[in-house]
Amino acid sequence: MNRGDFPRLDGIHYLDSACMSLRPRQVIDKVEEYYTEYPSCPGRSNYSMAERATEELESARESVAELVGTAPENIVLNSGTTEGINTVARGFDFEDVVVSDREHNSNLLPWQERGAEITAIPTDDGFDFSRLKSEVSEGDMVSVVHTSNLDGYTLPVGEIVEAAHDRGARVLVDAAQSVPHQPVDVEDIGADFVAFSGHKMLGPSGTGVLYVDPEVQEELGALNTGGGAVEDAGFETSEPKDFPHRMEAGLPNIAGLVGLGRAAEYISDIGMGRIHSHEQELSQRLRDGIGDIGSVSEVGREAPGVFSLAVDGVDPHQVSLMLDQRDIAVRSGMHCLHSWFHSRSQDPTVRASLHLYNNENDIDALTQALNQIAVLG
Ligand SMILES: Cc1ncc(COP(=O)(O)O)c(C=O)c1O
Incomplete structure (x- = not known):
């Protein structure tokens, strides 16, 4: 789908999009446009080039808001999911924290850092609602991944x-792996x-979003607080800007964020349903291809988009290197999901993850390579 837009697809089967996706020419051009046409400070000066920077940044906020079904006033632009979760963990009052048992380190460490008591709800046989209901109480934070980066x-x-x-808790959804791949309406979800x-x-890279109800x-x-987040300030007190600008102190990654706005438009134009x-x-x-290879198995649940694989008798890092020799890029390791792997004494895996630009050729190249590697085990 739209492969011609992605310059870096040349000569590679890129299957590491759960870590980082490739960028279409349109996004790369947008980043360059900032540096060549309006390389100035948004929200601060009134000369026309700076006005353009302000307009482009706010228009990026609008594009992202539209993609996830909300108003731009509810969108904080930042550096990624990790920053968003840290913002809530450090800037919001809560009692205990309830997570699922398949959380990325970025949805565990910020809560640990705050000294919160953390309870993990089992998900291996589907999300355990009875456990959730017995664990959650008034004032708690429930912070769960939407789509798992394991499987x-x-x-x-x-x-x-x-x-x-219903139990008086607040909810954070880590949508790092869902927003890029399926329709997500934050207001419908209600988090x-x-x-x-x-x-x-x-x-x-280094761009992200925190939606706040x-x-x-x-x-x-x-x-953080500081320049750009206040209307006025003296030595002792200051008057913050309205939300979301009071959340965005310091000069942001303007080129990146206008590129993010372009990316949101790009995937909306294709249609999230089509991508999914x-x-x-x-x-x-x-899944059909792997199913035919006896010594390759899927780790985790069977779902679309992300595959954690084990090849009997072959170290996953070696598998990844052997795939690299065949121009196939995958990730090996615990994928920042150490708690999931340790709690099951599960060895690291090879992870292949897809995006809209992958095609049957990528899949067949991986299946064929795994067939060859499997005989080494
Ligand atoms: C489910 C999930 N949550 C959080 C993160 C952290 O995202 P970032 O590194 O972009 O802040 C990732 C990244 O892989 C992820 O997959």
Whole structure:
């Protein structure tokens, strides 16, 4: 799908999009446009080049907001999912934290850092709602991944939000792996906070988004404060700007964020439903191909988009290097999901993850290579 737009697809089967997606020419051009046409400070000066920078940045906010079904006033632009979760963990009051048992380190360490008591809800046989209901109480934070970066399993976040809200808890959804691959409407989900990353949705690296429900915006403190976040300031006190600008102190990654806006438009134009179906079809092809190789197995649940694989008797890092020799890029290791692997005494895996630009040729190249590697085990 749209392969001609992606210059770096030449000569490679890129299957590491869960870590970082490739960028289409349109996004790269947008980044360059900032540096060549309006390389100035947004939100600060009134000469026309700076006005253009302000307009482009705010227009990026609008494009991202539209992609996820909300108003731009609810969108904080930042550096990624990790920053979004840290912002909530440090800037919001909560009691205990309830997570799922398949969380990325970025949805565990910020809560650990705050000294919160953390309970993990089992997901191996589907999300355990009875455990959730018995663990969550008033004032808690429920912070769950939407789509897992282990295996692509998508948690029923709408129902999780409902159950958590019924018990007086707040909810954060880590949507790093869902927003780039399927329709996500943050207001339909109903979560208080939704964090995601630009660099997984065809945007520049070091860009991200934190959606904050208007009901909790007043209660959320900023991770940083300083220039750009205030209307006025003296030696002792200051008057913050309105949300979301009071959350965005310091000069942002302007080129990256305008590129992110372009990426949001790019994937909206293709259609998230279409992207999701395309990845589902390729996933089925890969699953069928792997199913025919006796000594290659899937680790985790069977879902579209992300495959954690074990090759009997072959070290996953060696598998990754052997795939690299065949121009296939995958990741090996624990994929920042150490708690999941350790709790199951699971060895590291090889992870292949898809995006809209992958095609049958990529899938067949991987299947064929795994067939050859499997005989070494
Ligand atoms: C599910 C999930 N959450 C959080 C993150 C962290 O995202 P970032 O490094 O973009 O902040 C990732 C990145 O792989 C992820 O897959």
